[in-house]
Amino acid sequence: MSNKNAAKRRETPADAVNDLEQQFILRLPPGPAMALRHDVQTGSLTLKDKLSIEMQPDMRHARVRYGGEIFSAKLVDLPCIIDSLKTVDKKTFYKTADINKMLICTTEDDLSQEESDSPKKKDKEQKKFIYNHGITPPLKNVKKRRFRKTLKKKFMDQPEIEKEVKRLFRYDAEAIDVKWEIIRDEAEASTSGQIMEGSTSSRKIPPGLLQNEQETSMDVASYFGEVSSSEDEDKDINIMDSGEDEASRGPSTPRISYGSLDRTASESQDIPETDTGFQQYKLSELSSQLTQIRQKRHRKRLESMEANIEKEKLQDDYEDQFSQADSEKFDI
Incomplete structure (x- = not known):
């Protein structure tokens, strides 16, 4: 009996990974957006058949179908995180998720024109999907007007430095006698190692x-x-x-x-x-x-x-x- 129970437990593992709820904003053109909003508010039962989203392997491009129309969509990063709240009685609100992405739907012509206008940005994948505006008209170009520029890290030759340090340590371990000396900075030594006498002459202190x-x-x-x-x-x-x-x-x-x-x-x-x-x-x-x-x-x-x-x-x-x-x- 125990072996059978063990086999059953292996078939149905209890540590199944459940995906957390993730939310994003879907932005359609004005006409389809009004129709989709009406279907959501009225609770249309055919909404699942009308709306479908198919993501590309890069998880940045998608094809959105609503009704008989098909849109090309691009998933962009918003300038900041937006809280998503739910309510039942319009008095008590519950936070459900953090939204930091928006799926912008356009026609085929608009998408092809956008890619042809900016051929130089193809190499910079990160900047292509950064959205400079907010979700409301007053927040147009908010990233450039209100947000501080991100500091760029100056990467040093860290692997080469680590390799040189390891080499020095290896030489110290193999050496018979090791001598070391502390060398102070010239500017620091000049400020702390000089005193001015009455005759306005400076001398270095040992x-x-x-x-x-x-x-x-x-x-x-x-x-x-x-x-x-x-x-x-x-x-x-x-x-x-x-x-x-x-x-x-x-x-x-x-x-x-x-x-x-x-x-x-x-x-x-x-x-x-x-x-x-x-x-x-x-x-x-x-x-x-x-x-x-x-x-x-x-x-x-x-x-x-x-x-x-x-x-x-x-x-x-x-x-x-x-x-x-x-x-x-x-x-x-």
Whole structure:
């Protein structure tokens, strides 16, 4: 029994491929189009006998017969996709398919005249079947007026390139010793490998300089410290008073000494001569910052001295007035 069932299953496979519904627009000349529309709306039972479509092997040309007339048809590609909807109550619509092709029916004379007018387009099969218009009069030449041109791909000699790459890999596998080198683009190297000095002269930086620059560049925060709160932003650094009492300094007040600057100077001497321009630029920048800090500190000192003098003067005036008041009491 099992063998018979198996034989029956083989005869009727369950994985039968069913073609999906495909739709296209059929455009007939004005007279036959009105007659066909009337037959469709009235539900004529003889429509199957009246209308027949026979496609050619290239699936681009066809012969359409309606009634006693025979038309030559051409299947063209529409500029865009059109949704096909169905309804029963004219309120709810259901999408059934995407339409992107139209079968245009013409007479024999029109088709032969069209082919004779454009003999050069026979080589370009794709452009022959691209329709530049829409399905309504306002969309005439819509593909040229509203659609952007398609970018053309520039095909390279990909097979030859792959063949050359495989050959190089094969040589590398067979070689005893392999050496490789990274070559940078000249434009990129010129932009990232040159710096302009004060004398408007450019020099090339060696490849290892970018790494040495990060290692040997002087950090300003390491010398001037970091402010721990917003209240210390108004405070200034006193470089000259390095021997003052440490108790007078706050815990967040940065300290700096000339020994650190001497140490950086000695380290800068160990750097190769190729980095001297960069180090000189950094040193000049630091020296300008030190000068600004000293000037600011000097101004603060003057302001504090003036405030102290005014305070002493007010205190002397108050003591004089107090002494005069005491003397007047004793006289009374």
